Amino acid sequence: MAVDLDRCTACGACTVACAQENNVALGNPDRPDQLIRWMEILPAERGKYPEVSARLAPSPCQHCDREPPCARVCPVYATYRNVEGLIPQIYEQCIGCRYCVNACPYTCKHFNWSRPEFPAPFERGLNPDVSVRNAGVMEKCNFCYHRLQVVRDTAAQEGREPKLGEYRTACQESCPTKAIRFGDLDGELEGVRENERAFTLLEDLGLMPKVIYLKEKTS
């Protein structure tokens, strides 16, 4: 995934699209600290008045390519790096030990401290392609993998390969400035890693996250 911070306006469409697509828990106003949002826009204000700037960076799971810390510490293989480089979270396997929350440097793992409730008739809007989680399990962005499965099935039924750009994540699809780009690093995102503006979060940890940010252009 490539997030162009020069184009992002922090509108929040990605956060809401992701929550809607992935049946994210609604949240409990009495426990705002336990709110789960897989895609978060992290605000970072810098400088001293009046020379103040702020970066607003949409942050999903970074899908670390090298030894994802969450996968390393998971005692039950509920999270791992799959052959395509995605880091899934298998809810039924998760035992809720929360070692992965500790291990993840990007704080993109979210724990269901209580059972997500969808008071009627909210449950009618739940996406049938995605699980509804229970209390005691971790969850996080999985690059809308269910959409890849739909793309693959449709392509296979039509006797063809999936097209470039056909597999879109919810956040990417909703973004009004097309700041979020998604796809194969050798396909749709060819060349993005070599972009002079490219950087990843916490680069010195060496985790090689697959979310690549393009920093703001200086005018």
Next chain:
Amino acid sequence: MSDEKNGLSRRTLFQLAGIAGAAVAVEGCAERERRPIGPERNVQTTCGACPAGCGIVVRAVGPGSQDAVRITGLSGHPVNDGGMCPRGIAEIQNLYHPERLRGPLARQPATGKLEPIGWAEAFERLADKTRGSEVVFGAGDLGRGERQLLRGIAARREAAVVDARLPWGAAPVEAMREMLGSGEWRFDLPRATFVLSLGADWLQSFPSPVEAQRAFGAMREGPRRACVVTADARLSVTAARSNDWFPVARHHLPEFALSVAHAMVRMSPAVAARSPAFAALAGETRFGATETGKRLGIRPHLIDWTASGLGMGGVVVVDGADRGIEAAGMALNLVAGAIGRPGGVVAAALPPLPAGLGEPQARETGEFPRTRAAPVVILAAANPVQLALAGSGFREGLARASFVVSLSPFLDESAERADLVLPVSTPLESRNLTWGCTLDGRGFVSAGPAAVKPLYDTLEWPEALLRVGRALSVELPWKDAGAYFAAAAEALSAQDLLKKGGFKSLEQDPAPPSLPADPGAWAAETVRSALSRPGPGAFPLGLAVHVPLAFLGGSGAHLPYLHGIAQVSGREIWQTVVELHPDTARALHIPEGAPVWVDSARGSIQAVLRLRQGIRPDSAGLALGLGRKALGAFAAERGTNPLDLVESAEPAFVRVRGAT
């Protein structure tokens, strides 16, 4: 080992525990049942969360494809081109909200409570109560066609219409009308090369939110990147995404504009020629950069730099919150030569109105009118109890009313006080036909069918309005919503669009503007009187109010997914924070996170203190949208309402003190 005396041996205990465990495991197996997906439909239609008219695709699943589970933007649509805003996506939660009204309600005199009533009886009651009475409408966020319909009904009934929308983020219609002859002008952001925002957080509050985001993206593209600068008391999202933030206190914004104009006038005589009156005011020595810079607390060279940027072809963005600021901003546009220039302020090309939606049209006012007797008040998507500004007199008007009717999908704060509540369908349950003009001045039509059938006994907006009209003895050309949609679609040649969902762009040039002799004269006068407004006194901090995109128009707090969208100063979830500069807080001896009172001459609200560098030390930042008193668990009694602090959207002043 077993203690036979008690009858329950240890072995038995383990056996019992094992069975209990197994029973629990079986209980756990009774999980949520996943419902079947099919049949699945993707319905193309037009979003109705706000009047902008974005094209959307709604994925509906389940039996009869009646469960709306996903909304994505329609690619190629002139307004959003596939993009969405958080409100549009949250329409699913709006549709399936537990607090939605299931049917009409009427207040029974015997119990004083709102009780269910049939539609026929409801409209009979309305006809009864309005016979011979003065009627005042409150018009909130309605779609374009629906608003025209309402104004037409009002005009024929000689009823007043009060604009019940939040002024923050609204278009500066008054200034446009006074200076440019009509309210239908657009800030041509997509083609702008230099954008100065005069206190407008346009990325968060804008009449067409997705267009604003897209325009920003377009501005960043290509070899000639637009320069975006924002003058605001706080580092808003727009200011954070700008090339530069000028920290200007809200009540100083007109002066700032005058100072920029002053510099521009000095640079080129053509500037003054565009508005002698405004140039005369701006030319006063007190608006020189150095003097103004000192008064406003900003560096003079920024004023000169902005002047040259604007002079080279820029646009000034303002909203309709404060007359003084909008006048100053539009006047600056005028002298910068932005009026009528691509990338400036362009006239809107709108399609000809469907017959019947034209004159007579009641003009909307900002204030509740004086009526001879107790009026009947009809609220259409309007919620004055929560969102009216004190200076509008709306709440007093409601209190005086003989009968109050609320048309809304929810029992909001105003509907709770109404005598008759007429539930309206949410946008996903309604047909939608709208037309407008994109920011670059091109007209469009967007339409579509209802994505799903109505969940409850509710009416589409046009149907509700037409029946209200009939109850008021107003006859319009259409007997029901079906006839209205058919006629409107025919007039716009959009029958197919209405049936299948879609859009079209209109190839027509905007009507050439007929500007008054000196369009800036009104602005000069208005700004001059704004300058004489009192500054801070007993209340030393300038109030910097903003409306987050999540709470566009002041509503949205009832939609769970709209909580947790971060703002620049942090993640505000279910509480109202007041932003202060650390120096200010230190002087007040209040630590970050402490509960505080924010006082104004009008009232006080509670908030939680948040410190940030991105705000002037003499200002306090507050967000609108929370502080609801109705609409269920996600909205009610969470946060507080900064509208309680102000009379109007004019610059106001507050004081902050610890609450402990």
Next chain:
Amino acid sequence: MRAPVSGPAVLGALAAGLFGAVAVATWAGPPSGIRFNHAAHLRAKIDCTSCHLGVMDPAEARLPLLETCTGCHKDAPGANPGKQALARLAAEGAEPRWPVPSVRQPDHVFFSHPRHVDVAKLECTVCHGEVVNATEPPRTRRMSMYACEGCHARHPESAGATRARFDCLECHR
């Protein structure tokens, strides 16, 4: 001293409760009055997908709608109780309430019929063999992960089958 409640009695009560819970959880629910006879229909050479529409389509409308049945069964029902029930439903305009699907998976398992039927071209009887000779509606059963795994292990040439064996995400999303 005798305890007020004997251990074996408690044991028995719990066991009865457990058995009852399991029975309720697996019971097929009240049927629609149509005791569908698969064997008879298969003998008439009716293809599975004639009635079980939607297996090729992610839409999953797998249990027949009324119009599917009445498409063929239009005439007077006669003595056949199943056809009589169908006629009753048709008169009411009601949909048949079939027992829960023959294979019931918990909601965290995502099985794709199109992938198996349309893409892998499997015969329905590979997984639903029990209906071939069934004269009564099949009882609901769980198909364990290991049953799926067993088949997938025998097809290393299929990328999809291999993915499903080793990547939990394929089925548990």
